[in-house]
Amino acid sequence: MLIGRIRLEYLPHRWLGSQVALLVLCLYSSAAQAVPSFARQTGMACSACHTIFPELTPFGREFKLNGYVIDNLKQVKGITMDRRETLSLNSVPPLSVMLQVSYTHTATALPDSVVSGALAKDGEVLFPQQVSLFYAGKIADHLGAFMQLTYSGASDHFGFDNTDIRYARYVTVEGGDQGETSQGASWQSKHSLLVGLTVNNNPTVQDPWNTTAAWGFPYSSSSVAPVPGASTKLDSGAGAIGQNAAGIGAYLWLDHAWYAELSVYSAAKTGGVHPLDSTQRAVLKGIAPYWRLGYESRWDRHSLFVGTYGIQARVQPGNGLALRGPVDRFTDIAADAQYQFIGDQHLVTVLTTYIHENQRLNSSFENGLASNDSGSLRTLKATVEYSYQRTIGGAAGYFSTNGSSDALLYANTGGVGGSANGSPTSRGYIVEANYLPWLNVKLQLQYVGYSKFNGAGTDYAGIGRNASDNNTVYVLGWINF
């Protein structure tokens, strides 16, 4: 999402004491898209690829890994004299629109951004919270794209959002050449192997499972409620890499079960000064390798995935500091699991992910932005979702981030986004109810409750505000067409 560009900045300390920084912290919402242009291209209902959008079914994951190219539209074709295909284009452009309208209410109103002692309006309607235009579908044989342009109501900006361009093709398919497999058949005739390339702007946006940040639960959340100040690089939140990177990766999908991917990311920021200089913040230095391994088993109406993923990112703080000298190095290693049951009446999904981040804060420590030259963060998320006939459902999730304290890194800003004790710990729960009158329309009621926020449950920021004061009621109308 557009505001992801803001929320995903690396913010170890720069939000200290700044009301602007508070606004930045508030400009948070989860990425969440499902696009009808895929349905138009394939001729298949949303339910083929999604349980409840944007969560994917096994077929949806196959569609994504295949490069978004399965099509059932008439094609505009071009060939050479030797019958080499030079064009295979959908006769209808794969365009879609998404609209989100929301209402947010926090337990206690937030402080006014200018007038000391005053409170901001309690209860915020965003019309729209977000409007997105998608090109999502086939570009050519084996080549497809998911591209999103988004207008954000809170930031009043229109800009480039999540993008994933893929090339994928089968090297071999089980039974593809030999028909029936047999003991004497070759390896190729007994296995399916899909090889793909992805070019994208957000680590995990290419991932087909819903345990990772870009497409993880909650699929949409308030863009104006306060969110915790600390997050791992691969999580969604204020400290994550998000759309501040561009990457290219290669992946293998073996026997519709084994997944392996290696990608590399470099800094790619939109807006601000270019070439990137000291006025930018949290700039990736060099190449950040990202990796992903996993195994999915499918049986009856069930599927179970277990996997691991990670990234090593070197970051220059910038924001007044020259982009040279020592760097902060973050190593995230994660484990995740996803279970789905997709019945005709009942659908159940269980999602969990654990991320451990090791921090070497050489640059921040040297420049007086961190109290320690090293630290760590740990993120745990677990969610259970249920839907009846893809119409009425809900979810309950637990989230937690904790780690080593640092009085400068997680400083007392004197505002809602600060931490009085320098601890990154936040934890809480999300409960959600959904009603989908149509497969492409979702009405959502969400409640986010915090037991700890930026280090404590009570008076966490030294301004008399408790973690539960940030509890949020979020009502969302979400349509895709």
Next chain:
Amino acid sequence: MKSLARIGTVLTVWVFLDGFARAAEPPTELARSAQQLAATTCSICHGTGGRNTSPAFPNLAAQTAPYLQAQLQAFRDQTRADPDALAYMWGMASQLSNETIAAIAAYYSTQAPAPGKSGDAKLITAGKQIFQQGVAAQAIAACGSCHGPLAQGAGIFPRLAGQHSAYLVKQMLVIQNALRVAPVMHGVIKDLSLAQMLEVANYLETLGP
């Protein structure tokens, strides 16, 4: 006029037989293309060779070619309109030519069938009774009289042996509810209860190659 009618009949039979022959023996290139399509696309849901583990999607292996052709044409022409047909197959079949449909049908009809599964003995016994002898009290004909004594299928009557029981029950329900047009079946199963459907479906799922 008589000889004209005779010529017409001969031509009709010739065209039909020619079409059937083409369906049974599609050109090699087309057969290979259909095989690739089946292996890369159809297999995502229906499994390799048309054998899969999800009752949401039918096994296609060893299904009769005429039945598969008829169903694919019905999906393409949007005359089969049960919920899963709309959600999945209307799109997937929309651009298939008659020749490709015939080639896909030929491919799956020659694949080794899915193995039978074990199940609830009580249901299986009751289901076998219905399948083989029908239910006289309800004027329900024996299923095997059309689908074959081993449920192996015959021409337009589909193979049922080894099919997922949940899929079979769902099809009987959509036929009863007229969401799927199946002229013979509408009459045969109109009075079949859900319990009887479960019995016969559980029996059929046990039948192997």
